[in-house]
Amino acid sequence: MKPGKGDVAIQRKISGRQLEELQKHTWMMCEAYGLDDRVDNYKGKRPISFYQWDLDCLLCVLDMALRDEKEYPDKQDEGYVCLQALHDDLQREYEETYP
Template identity: 50%
Template structure:
């Protein structure tokens, strides 16, 4: 989180509360290692249990959406588009894109 590094969100920064659970959360956690450089977002995702909404800022969405897009387009990650993991991540990707539009 930005707060841990002495950087605080500005007064105009919006934080959206999103509930992610089940297979969608499992698939997101599977790719969280790619978020390691994003202000400890990887650790936040790994610790997240999906019982309450998680607060995400626009920069969190930027990172998560980029990681998810790369995973969805990587045939070594998801060789079968009918795979339940692929479908769950794709569904979550669409939901997060929709939420991300609220920042604009």
């Protein structure tokens, strides 16, 4: 999908454990028009751009991953906490940018 004139992208730098945890779940983004490859290839050195449709997919994937008891049986685990923080930040940015 190509962005149009009025489409606004959110620029976000994701690195460290948040990036590692996000990249574990890119397989769930297989129908997202290249979002899975962009996230897989992202190194965390510069901000990455997400459009509204990218964030829709990301937030759904993060929500499913965080609810998965097999993936995160311990809600105090560092990976779970990092992924939850990323989800909350992206959700807040989404709501601020796309009211």
